[in-house]
Amino acid sequence: MEKINLTINGQEIEATKGMTVLEAAQSADVYIPTLCHYPDLEPYGGCRLCIVEIENMRGLLTACTTPATEGMHVTTESPAINEVRRMTLELMLSTHPCDCLECHRRERCGPYDVCLRHVAVTDRCVVCPSNGTCELQKVVDYMVVRELRVSKDTKSVPVDISNPFFDIDRNRCILCARCVRACQEITGVGAIDMAYRGYAMKVATFGDTPLMDSICRSCGECMVRCPVGALTPKETFHPEREVKTICPYCGVGCQMYLGVKNEQVVCIRGDEEGPANHGRLCVKGRFGIAEFVNHPERLTTPLVRKNGQLEEASWEEALAAVAGKLGNYKGDEVAVISSAKSTNEDNYVMQKFVRAVLGTNNIDHCARL
Amino acid sequence: MTEVKSNNGNKQRTIYICQGTGCVSGKAFEITEALKKAVAEQGLQGVNTDFTGCHGFCEQGPVAIVEPEGIFYACVTVADVPEIVDSHLRDGKPVERLFYKDPVSGEAIPHHKDIKFYNMQQRIILRNCGRLNPERIEDYMATGGYESLKKCLKEMTPEQVIEEVKRSGLRGRGGAGFPTGMKWEFLRNAVGEPKYMICNADEGDPGAFMDRSTMEGDPHTVLEGMIIAAYATGSSEGYIYIRAEYPLAVKRVRLAIQQSEEKGFLGDNIMDSDFSFQLHVKEGAGAFVCGEETALMASIEGKRGMPRSRPPFPATSGLWGKPSNINNVKSLATVPVIIARGADWYSSIGTEKSKGTCVFALTGKIANSGLIEVPMGIPLREIIYEIGGGIPGNKNFKAVQTGGPSGGCLPESYLDQSVDYESLAAAGSMMGSGGMVVLDEETCMIDIARYFLSFTQAESCGKCVPCRVGTKQMLDILERICRGEGRHEDIDLLQELGKQITAGSLCQLGQTAPNPVLTTLRYFRDEYEAHINENRCPALFCANLISFYILPDKCQGCGICLRNCPTEAIVGDKRMVHVINQEKCVKCGTCLEVCPERFSAVVKVSAEEVDVPSEPIPVTAEKPQTST
Missing domain, CATH: 3.10.20.740 (Ubiquitin-like (UB roll))
Incomplete structure (x- = not known):
């Protein structure tokens, strides 16, 4: 370069x-x-x-x-830059519910504390899911803005909670258009765009419908890029540690970090270093893992049917049972279905095994269903 | 006139009806039809009925001109048609009552050329508007149309064309005033194919109709200018971006493109040369911001019309990422004249840095509203008092607002200011695309600033914070000042907001939006202070700050005001002095309007108490002497 x-x-x-x-x-x-x-x-x-x-x-x-x-x-x-930057930031803050900014207790105050300044709950940073990770807060602290010269003019429009995975709270939106650009440039879906003009501009779906009634695929790429608390998951967790892994849902091999708290998977984030996904995830990877990993009915060992009952078994036991049964059949008497959750390599080995060892072409894959 | 046949002696006459949008809304189509019908019914020989584009004198519309005499008829209606046909077209006796009356002297002026509104103008861009039929390419060609294109293609290299335009000193008529020739050179030297030539006809300023009239009145000159520009810059494809609210302009430009293609001035191998140029019309969806070049290109691409930051400039990465150039309608309309008459001739008009002529849409409190074209450097006073005929109703001049909603308001002390790019910018205003609104003493400057800001605020695309939120904050402050709720810190805050929005906004819309506020703060600060500190509107305009009173020593108890008051705020009886209940009064001013002039009992005041009785009392005033 x-x-x-x-x-x-x-x-x-x-x-x-x-x-x-x-x-x-x-x-x-x-x-x-x-x-x-x-x-x-x-x-x-x-x-x-x-x-x-x-x-x-x-x-x-x-x-x-x-x-x-x-x-x-x-x-x-420079003084000229800072003057303009400060005014721009103040203007942005005038539309953003962030009355905790000028409060000296902000660092010590929790979401459930009684506000001594009688600031409305919806205007308090401490109740925002993005409190602490909010990029606007960082810029405000950098610029040391503690009061606004312009009048506050925040909105109170209903929050769009139609999507099962994340919410859009337009009252907190600063119209940076990251979500819109992510939806258009990253996913190529274009479920959301900037609608209306000037002060009335907002992020909206086609026809301004709830998100769930749009072509949104719930991948959440918009949500991860939101600098403030306008696009937030239904529940926000701050994990104790992270575990790097590969998404088990399909063969793409998206790399991800599982956020773990109390030995439970609580949240997922894409790994930006992941060569297959560059940090991006689909709806399953981003929102569909914690629930099934933590699910009480999830299988954690192989089950073998003995006397009509499925019983827990070791892998050796299970594989021996399969190998033993397969020995009873020849050629086209047997068919094998492989899984899309396996990697390409695993699927390749499976079809090789079926054709070369079992001697049949009866091999298929669930992604064709 | 293009086609004045003289083979039939004095009897040969053509009546031209203006079919610009203004006159069309005054039923010019119907008038033309009625004329044709009446002429046919009478079987008049040698009388033609034709139409033209906009004359510019829309205030007097629908207008008609009878050639060869050059008789000018103003405010023509369908009912006037029989008289015009019988008296003038048949008997040769012009209809005097339809002559234009000078607003100052009241004198009737029969001839087009004697009307000050016209004879003080110098028309280059609008040279053909109102003088030929815009729907016939032959009319345009008869005035030497497409000869400049021929000259370029046959005798000049693209570099020579650029050099000629550069030497002429032509600057962008869209408002920014960037040298046109230099812009063309950037595109010529840009790397990448294809290159796009775009005409910006997204005229969105309220009250401005220069581009519309040019396209409606003389579409071929715009096309010719554009084809020459394409030849000079090496563009193979072009777009004319016209706002869809201009259906007549869209229709006539489309027709002109079709005619031009048929004649071989557009398309492949133009005039048997190697040069090919395809031209399309793109209709804009009515966003003011799409007049900004990057937003305009986004709109052509089918995206939301929002500007983007420069660099990269359109010359390197424009439409679909290809090298592009955007010129205003008026800049392009000037080009054929520059080629035909030479750069030296063109640069002899105007001032040192601003060459040629400029077109203004003159409106507001002015006797002659309309479209005017004047040489650069003309003093504002001449435009307002000579061409514009001054301010009607013996009112005093207060300010002139130039440059459209993003321009500034200049006070009386600037009346002798020369009109050119530099002088207007130095005064805090701008040339803009050519709006010029004259304001009289009854105009509240804060209300005017509020009006223009409400426009730019509503038209802000919303992309960048200073423009989207800043203009709204400024508007809120102006609104509260007009309501009489201004705060002491508001003036400083407006100044600060204006300064930072100007410096921080992404595009020209935001960068210039505070201009009306900043210039009124600069020149009319006392009005702001009166509103805020004294709750007084010096122009007696802001409803919350004025009161109406009925003077007990003048009221005759006639009851006219009482009967007309829409809110029943006036109490009184026959021969009783009437009293306005200030709580109920909505400050509509009806009582003042209807009170007979000989009584003049109603007064309008601001921040003043007038001593009036609280209840109706018997009339004591003597009856005024009725003048005989």
């Missing part, structure tokens, strides 16, 4: 050609606040927080959309 050199805040930086100014800065650990940028989405330039000054370029430019070029001189902090 061709390298370019540029200066950010007086610091010489080497970046790769094709990077934006923001990416170049991030690669050199220079922090520029942003809320609409997301690494695997196309640049948007809507939140206007990443504005920088670039020598010989007019006005304030968004670092997330401006390509980095050789010899560029970038300034990420």
Whole structure:
């Protein structure tokens, strides 16, 4: 990859050609606040927080959309930048229920504590599922905004709870369009888009129906990219530890982390390093694992039918039983059905076994059903 | 006029009816039909009925001109048709009562060329509007149309065309004023195929109709300009993006494209050269923001019309990621003239940095509303008082708003200001696409700022925070000031918001949206202070800040106001002084309007108490002398 050199805040930086100014800065650990940028989405330039000054370029430019070029001189902090950034952030906060921001007790207050300031429950950061992981909070703390010069104007529209896996609370939405771009660019579904104009703009499905009545496939790619608490899972857990694994649902091999709390799988996140999925998951992988892993009726050992009753057995026992029975049949007397949950390699071995060892072509796969 | 046959002596006459949108809404189609029918019924020989595009004098519409005399008829109705036909077209005696009357002197002016509104203008872009039939390519060709294209293709290289346009000093007439020739050069030198040439005809400013009139009145000049631009830039495909609310413009441009293709000016191997150019019409869905070039391209691509950040600029990555160029209708309409008459001629018009002419839609509190084309550098005073005929009703001038909803309001001290890109920008306003609204003393400047901001706020696409939320916050503040609920910190907050929205917004819409507020704060700060500090509206406009009173020493107890009051807020009886119940009054002003002028008993005040009785009392005022 061709390298370019540029200066950010007086610091010489080497970046790769094709990077934006923001990416170049991030690669050199220079922090520029942003809320609409997301690494695997196309640049948007809507939140206007990443504005920088670039020598010989007019006005304030968004670092997330401006390509980095050789010899560029970038300034990420200046009185002019901070003035605009602060006002933009205040304007964003004026529509966002976050009355805990200016409260000195924010760090110590829990969701069930009595609010001494009589702030409505819906306007309190501490009751938001994203409290602590909220990117807006981080930017606010970075900019040290503790009060707003503009008037608050939050909404109270009904939360869309139609989807069984996650909710859309548009009252908290900051319209960064990450969800919309994820749905269009990552999944190619396009179940949601920006609807209406100006101050009335909102994330909506076609015809503004509940999410469940749209073409949404519930993959939750939107949800994981939401910087605030507008798209949140039905239940939010903060796991004690994570276990890396591969999704058992199909042969794609999506890599994931299981979030574990009290020895139960409580949440899933995609592994961005996973070569097959780059952190992305489908509805089954993201929302369908915890329930069946933790389910009391889940099989954890093989069962062998003895005297008409299924009884727990060891793998050796079970495999011996299968091998013994298979010996009684020849060629086309037997048929084998393999599983889509197995890997491609396992399925290949199975068909090889059926054709070469059992001597039949009666092999099929459940994904054809 | 294009086609004035003189082989039949004085009897040969053609009556041209304006069929621009304004006149069409005044029943120009019906008038044309009635004329045709009447002329046919009378069997008049040598009398033709034809139509043209917009004349620009929409205030006087529907208008008609009878050639060769050049008699101008204003406000024609279907009922006037028999008289025009009998008296003028048959007997040669013009109908005097339909002449245009000068708003200042009241004098009737029969001839088109004597009307100040027209004779002070210099028409280049609108040269053919109102002078030829826009639905006939032959009319356009008879005025030398498509000769410039021929000259470019046969005698000039694309580089020479660009050089000529650069030398002419033509700057983008969409408002930003970027040199057109330079823009073309960027596209010419851009890497990538195909290249797209786009005409921005998404005119969305309230009250502006320059582009519409050009397309309706002379669509071929826009096409010719565009084909020349495509030749110069090496574009093979083009789009004219017209807002769908302009059905007549869409129809005439489509027809013009068809005629142009038939004549071989569009399509493959134009005029037997190697140059081919395909042109399409794309109808916009009516978003103001789609006038912004990146939003316009997104809209052509079928996406939501939202702007994106630049760089990359359209010249390198435009429509479908290909090199593209976008020019305004008026810029393109100028091009054929520059090629025909030369860059030197064009650059001799205007000021040092702003060459040529500019078109304005002159509206508001002005005697002659309409479309005007004037040379750059003309003082505002000349436009308003000479061409515009001044302010009606003996009212005083207060401000002029230029540049559409994103422009600024300039006070009287700027009346001698030259109209060009730099001067207007220095004054805090802008050229914009050419709206010009004149405001008189009865206009509240805060209400005007509120009005324009309500437009830009509603038209904000919503993509970026400063524009989406900031304009709403500013609008809320202006609304509360107008309601008399302004706070002391509001002026500073407006100033701060305006400054940061200007600096922080993504596109020109947001960057210029605070202009009406910032300029009124700059030039009319006292009005803001009066609203906030004294609860007083100096223009006596803001309903919450004004009161109506009936003066006991003037009221004759006639009861007209009482009968007309919509909320029954007035009490009184015969020969009793009437009293307005301030609690019930909705400040509609009906009482003031209906109170007979000889009494003039009703007064409108702001932040003033008027000493009036609380209950009706017997009339004591003497009856005013009735003038004989």
